[in-house]
Amino acid sequence: DSGVTQTPKHLITATGQRVTLRCSPRSGDLSVYWYQQSLDQGLQFLIQYYNGEERAKGNILERFSAQQFPDLHSELNLSSLELGDSALYFCASSVDWRAGSQDTQYFGPGTRLTVL
Amino acid sequence: DQQVKQNSPSLSVQEGRISILNCDYTNSMFDYFLWYKKYPAEGPTFLISISSIKDKNEDGRFTVFLNKSAKHLSLHIVPSQPGDSAVYFCAASFFISSGSARQLTFGSGTQLTVLP
Numbered sequence: 001d002s003g004v005t006q007t008p009k010h011l012i013t014a015t016g017q018r019v020t021l022r023c024s025p026r027s028g029d030l031s032v033y034w035y036q037q038s039l040d041q042g043l044q045f046l047i048q049y050y051n052g053e054e055r056a057k058g059n060i061l062e063r064f065s066a067q068q069f070p071d072l073h074s075e076l077n078l079s080s081l082e083l084g085d086s087a088l089y090f091c092a093s094s095v096d097w098r099a100g101s102q103d104t105q106y107f108g109p110g111t112r113l114t115v116l
Numbered sequence: 117d118q119q120v121k122q123n124s125p126s127l128s129v130q131e132g133r134i135s136i137l138n139c140d141y142t143n144s145m146f147d148y149f150l151w152y153k154k155y156p157a158e159g160p161t162f163l164i165s166i167s168s169i170k171d172k173n174e175d176g177r178f179t180v181f182l183n184k185s186a187k188h189l190s191l192h193i194v195p196s197q198p199g200d201s202a203v204y205f206c207a208a209s210f211f212i213s214s215g216s217a218r219q220l221t222f223g224s225g226t227q228l229t230v231l232p
Contacts, residue, residue, distance in 0.1 A: 002159065033220070043160070043205065043222040056219050090159050103209075103218055104150060107159035 003027065004108035006091050012114045018079040021111045025072055025093030031055070032074040033094070033105060034066055038087040049074055078113070086115045119143045120208050122223035130231050135193040137226050139206030142187065146208035146221075151180060151191045154203045154225070163204075164191070196230045203227050 003026035013019055025032050034046040036059075045058035049068035060066075063081075068074040078085060089112075092105040121140045129135045137151075147168040152160035166173040166180045166189070173180050179192045193200055206223040 002161065004159070006159075042224040045219055045221070048219065058219065092159075103148075104162050104165055105220060106162060107152070109159045110157075112157075 002106040002108065004091060004093050004106055006089075006108035006111050008111060009109065010112050010114075012116065013081060014116055015081055015083060017081050017115075018077065019081065019113065021076040021078070021089050021091075021113075023074045023076070023091030023093075023108060025074070025091075026106055029093035029095050029106075030072065031094045031096065031103070031105075032068055032072070033092040034060075034074070034076050035090045035092065035107075036087050037090065037110075038084075041087075043090065046076070081115045083115050086113055088112050118224075119146075120206055120221045120223040122204075122206055122226050124226050125224070126227040126229070128229045128231060129196045131198055132195045135191075135196045135200065135228055135230065137191040137193075137204050137206070137228065139189050139191075139223055140187060141189075141208050143208070143210065143221075144187070145210040147211070148209040148218075149180070149182060149189050150207045150209070150220070151178075152205045152207060152222075153200075154205060160205055193228075196228075198230045198232050201228055201230050 005024045030051045033048045035043045046060040048056040066076045088110045090110045092107045094103040094105045150165040151163045154160045164178045182189045203225045205225045207220045
């Protein structure tokens with residue numbers, strides 16, 4: 001158990017809909033990262049937050065957005081869903097992100113999103 | 117542009133023997149490297165890491181070797197056990213000064229099967 005929790009575990013929805021995925025980082029971790037793993041694909045970095053502020057963006061679509069709340073939990077919002085958005089979405093957390101810190105990211109169990 | 121490559125999608129090893137998983141990278145800015153293990157329907161689990169100032173790091177049965185001149189790292193598992201059967205991801209990180217963030221880039225993974 002990494003200490004990172006994600007809900008829900010599974011989500012089935014229809015095209016055009018909007019969903020919210022939730023992540024609670026490990027106790028003490030200030031950074032939260034979101035990743036997408038599509039079928040037969042590696043882990044693609046989406047976005048990073050540190051202590052409530054967006055820090056880095058990866059291959060995140062404009063239809064997707066995220067935020068990190070004062071209690072440090074994070075939500076990933078996916079809207080106007082398409083069939084191709086079906087994937088595993090992982091959240092990870094780490095203590096720090098700064099230069100000189102070589103931070104290890106710890107991953108949650110993931111949310112499997114199926115868009116029908 | 118795949119900055120982190122795992123060229124072997126699969127590897128089979130006999131129980132008790134050594135497993136060697138390989139990873140190549142192209143970005144010389146990477147300064148921290150990690151290996152994660154992933155079981156189906158679970159999040160990646162951190163295994164071992166190495167800083168670019170070292171060439172070897174050991175943790176129990178797991179050893180990671182880094183060859184900076186060749187931009188190559190490898191994970192050795194000795195002795196291999198059936199429970200080690202999983203997908204192994206190599207990841208690399210560097211500090212993005214413009215965005216003040218660290219970002220992990222993952223390889224595509226290698227499926228290790230340890231045969232009893």
